[in-house]
Amino acid sequence: xxxxxxxxxxxxxxxxxxxxxxxxxxxxxxxxxxxxxxxxxxxxxxxxxxxxxxxxxxxxxxxxxxxxxxxxxxxxxxxxxxxxxxxxxxxxxxxxxxxxxxxxxxxxxxxxxxxxxxxxxxxxxxxxxxxxxxxxxxxxxxxxxxxxxxxxxxxxxxxxxxxxxxxxxxxxxxxxxxxxxxxxxxxxxxxxxxxxxxxxxxxxxxxxxxxxxxxxxxxxxxxxxxxxxxxxxxxxxxxxxxxxxxxxxxxxxxxxxxxxxxxxxxxxxxxxxxxxxxxxxxxxxxxxxxxxxxxxxxxxxxxxxxxxxxxxxxxxxxxxxxxxxxxxxxxxxxxxx
Amino acid sequence: xxxxxxxxxxxxxxxxxxxxxxxxxxxxxxxxxxxxxxxxxxxxxxxxxxxxxxxxxxxxxxxxxxxxxxxxxxxxxxxxxxxxxxxxxxxxxxxxxxxxxxxxxxxxxxxxxxxxxxxxxxxxxxxxxxxxxxxxxxxxxxxxxxxxxxxxxxxxxxxxxxxxxxxxxxxxxxxxxxxxxxxxxxxxxxxxxxxxxxxxxxxxxxxxxxxxxxxxxxxxxxxxxxxxxxxxxxxxxxxxxxxxxxxxxxxxxxxxxxxxxxxxxxxxxxxxxxxxxxxxxxxxxxxxxxxxxxxxxxxxxxxxxxxxxxxxxxxxxxxxxxxxxxxxxxxxxxxxx
DNA sequence: AGTTAGCACTCTCGGAGTGAGAGTGCTAAT
DNA sequence: ATTAGCACTCTCACTCCGAGAGTGCTAACT
Numbered sequence: 001x002x003x004x005x006x007x008x009x010x011x012x013x014x015x016x017x018x019x020x021x022x023x024x025x026x027x028x029x030x031x032x033x034x035x036x037x038x039x040x041x042x043x044x045x046x047x048x049x050x051x052x053x054x055x056x057x058x059x060x061x062x063x064x065x066x067x068x069x070x071x072x073x074x075x076x077x078x079x080x081x082x083x084x085x086x087x088x089x090x091x092x093x094x095x096x097x098x099x100x101x102x103x104x105x106x107x108x109x110x111x112x113x114x115x116x117x118x119x120x121x122x123x124x125x126x127x128x129x130x131x132x133x134x135x136x137x138x139x140x141x142x143x144x145x146x147x148x149x150x151x152x153x154x155x156x157x158x159x160x161x162x163x164x165x166x167x168x169x170x171x172x173x174x175x176x177x178x179x180x181x182x183x184x185x186x187x188x189x190x191x192x193x194x195x196x197x198x199x200x201x202x203x204x205x206x207x208x209x210x211x212x213x214x215x216x217x218x219x220x221x222x223x224x225x226x227x228x229x230x231x232x233x234x235x236x237x238x239x240x241x242x243x244x245x246x247x248x249x250x251x252x253x254x255x256x257x258x259x260x261x262x263x264x265x266x267x268x269x270x271x272x273x274x275x276x277x278x279x280x281x282x283x284x285x286x287x288x289x290x291x292x293x294x295x296x297x298x299x300x301x302x303x304x305x306x307x308x309x310x311x312x313x314x315x316x317x318x319x320x321x322x323x324x325x326x327x328x329x330x331x332x333x334x335x336x337x
Numbered sequence: 338x339x340x341x342x343x344x345x346x347x348x349x350x351x352x353x354x355x356x357x358x359x360x361x362x363x364x365x366x367x368x369x370x371x372x373x374x375x376x377x378x379x380x381x382x383x384x385x386x387x388x389x390x391x392x393x394x395x396x397x398x399x400x401x402x403x404x405x406x407x408x409x410x411x412x413x414x415x416x417x418x419x420x421x422x423x424x425x426x427x428x429x430x431x432x433x434x435x436x437x438x439x440x441x442x443x444x445x446x447x448x449x450x451x452x453x454x455x456x457x458x459x460x461x462x463x464x465x466x467x468x469x470x471x472x473x474x475x476x477x478x479x480x481x482x483x484x485x486x487x488x489x490x491x492x493x494x495x496x497x498x499x500x501x502x503x504x505x506x507x508x509x510x511x512x513x514x515x516x517x518x519x520x521x522x523x524x525x526x527x528x529x530x531x532x533x534x535x536x537x538x539x540x541x542x543x544x545x546x547x548x549x550x551x552x553x554x555x556x557x558x559x560x561x562x563x564x565x566x567x568x569x570x571x572x573x574x575x576x577x578x579x580x581x582x583x584x585x586x587x588x589x590x591x592x593x594x595x596x597x598x599x600x601x602x603x604x605x606x607x608x609x610x611x612x613x614x615x616x617x618x619x620x621x622x623x624x625x626x627x628x629x630x631x632x633x634x635x636x637x638x639x640x641x642x643x644x645x646x647x648x649x650x651x652x653x654x655x656x657x658x659x660x661x662x663x664x665x666x667x668x669x670x671x672x673x674x
Numbered sequence: 675a676g677t678t679a680g681c682a683c684t685c686t687c688g689g690a691g692t693g694a695g696a697g698t699g700c701t702a703a704t
Numbered sequence: 705a706t707t708a709g710c711a712c713t714c715t716c717a718c719t720c721c722g723a724g725a726g727t728g729c730t731a732a733c734t
Contacts, residue, residue, distance in 0.1 A: 360697090362696075362697055362698085363698080364696090364697080376697095377699095380697090380698065380699075383698090384698090384699075394697090394698085397697080397699095398695090398696060398698060399696080399697070399698090400696085400697070400698090
């Protein structure tokens with residue numbers, strides 16, 4: 001284990017590097033933190049830290065840069081969290097209170113708020129929900145063309161245009177919808193589909209049921225909301241065109257949805273940090289992720305995460321991810337049940 | 338006006354530059370197009386074209402680069418359009434036939450298809466629609482909390498959670514909805530709002546009507562679907578970090594929605610090209626836009642555009658924008674009415 | 675023991691200098 | 705009107721070099 005002073009110095013190196021994005025020299029440490037020892041002493045300690053794999057030099061005459069192992073220890077033991085102050089809480093919560101009426105927009109809003117709070121990429125992934133249908137409705141459009149609207153138990157509303165075998169007026173449609181509602185209220189996609197299969201008499205009932213089953217499954221592909229790509233790209237790690245293109249290439253909804261851990265893999269209330277190669281995907285090996293889940297503990301509804309270079313302000317980011325996750329919880333519970 | 342040969346040479350310069358992204362020399366023109374005159378002759382013509390402001394030299398010993406005026410003439414008179422071949426039509430149409438059931442996804446699909454067809458940024462803007470409500474529905478959630486779903490005449494479906502003054506069961510809610518439907522079917526936001534204002538007896542009717550009015554107006558902010566940022570950024574004009582950041586900064590939904598022309602400003606079926614400073618916004622002064630509208634001629638539903646550097650393959654891009662716009666038309670008409 | 679001053683050593687980074695190459699404009703001849 | 709020839713200009717890639725930053729090591733000190 002690390003001795004007190006050595007650990008302290010490692011902490012200083014990491015936080016200094018996070019601040020300045022430049023290799024940290026012994027001189028810089030002594031000067032900026034008014035240490036009571038000489039640079040030579042610091043150099044000795046730095047050499048030891050390097051031997052142990054916490055830090056490294058980009059080249060012989062450069063200062064030290066943290067390695068993954070250094071960041072790891074820093075996050076687990078050394079850093080000080082910077083809690084979300086009252087004012088900041090108010091600012092963030094305020095943006096949430098203007099929450100749009102449509103639930104789909106909550107997510108992009110939350111991602112936006114988080115991204116601008118931490119100046120990095122914020123991602124919210126809402127995975128496939130195994131929902132059941134609560135209610136369906138048929139709206140006449142023109143002739144035999146109708147609009148099928150299905151409301152799910154999780155508040156999702158899906159719609160789709162449908163051709164019936166013959167035109168029906170509004171009341172006939174309402175009747176048909178009500179009849180089907182009696183049969184399928186509370187059913188999942190599989191059940192609805194088997195009902196459609198059994199149905200013999202009414203060809204239009206079959207069509208509506210089939211379409212409903214599809215709507216229940218509509219968002220099987222996880223949806224990801226991404227914000228803050230710009231802020232992240234402004235950081236010095238992307239100061240080469242190649243690095244930047246590489247980042248833009250990977251910061252795509254479908255790719256991130258796959259790369260982030262599933263909500264059920266993260267205990268509720270816990271904020272997990274994954275540094276560099278701790279991330280599964282190769283391209284993320286110089287990214288870090290701060291991730292949390294939201295929703296009910298028994299059935300987590302989604303993942304909320306911040307992505308940034310490994311040189312990330314962990315102590316600043318972590319509390320803010322936690323805070324926004326908690327706001328999401330309140331929003332979903334308060335409004336939805 | 339330009340003489341035949343001079344115009345021809347300008348055309349060659351522009352298309353050569355579009356291909357290679359490098360200043361075009363007299364030698365290159367003669368060699369690659371087997372011209373029957375010498376480089377000196379070409380140089381004379383180039384000097385004249387430069388005098389007239391069609392082209393310019395980045396520095397004394399460089400070839401020529403088209404100026405805005407050159408691109409303008411090229412697009413209007415000189416270029417050859419590259420029509421969408423049968424195979425390509427099939428490929429594109431095929432992607433459209435897998436059109437998702439939910440109309441909202443049509444737009445991102447179309448943007449995606451277009452972006453990958455032309456290797457540039459594709460944007461679809463769906464502006465505020467002055468819609469009227471066709472139908473509304475109330476779904477019980479829990480106690481006095483209900484979900485209001487409103488279907489608009491343009492196929493939009495909006496929803497919002499609402500608190501009533503007291504709990505009502507399903508049939509009571511259905512009755513209330515049906516009663517209100519009789520009154521507001523076919524009304525726009527203003528009408529619904531004034532009905533809410535007149536209503537005295539039933540506080541919950543007032544609440545539902547107010548909420549409905551808001552839903553009708555819900556998407557006043559134009560929505561933009563953007564795809565292909567990556568492809569655009571890979572072009573040589575963004576080979577400096579600053580340029581790239583600048584681009585990423587501006588390629589945001591809300592900014593583009595504002596910067597592009599409104600659908601009613603573009604005649605249906607017409608594909609307009611805006612080059613460099615012909616675009617209103619400063620940051621777009623070295624971008625070009627190929628833009629078209631879709632929807633019914635009388636009531637255009639949206640704008641579809643491709644953005645790229647002024648050095649854009651106009652002859653290739655224009656027919657493809659036109660084609661995808663026509664597909665959008667077919668999709669909207671065929672399915673929606 | 676641990677700490678420190680001093681110093682030689684290494685490596686990067688920016689600027690200056692340079693020659694090759696690309697392309698032009700001009701002139702004089704056809 | 706066209707063209708060959710040539711002087712001229714400018715860029716670009718390369719090399720060279722010195723200043724500066726930072727280190728590790730050694731020997732002296734507490």
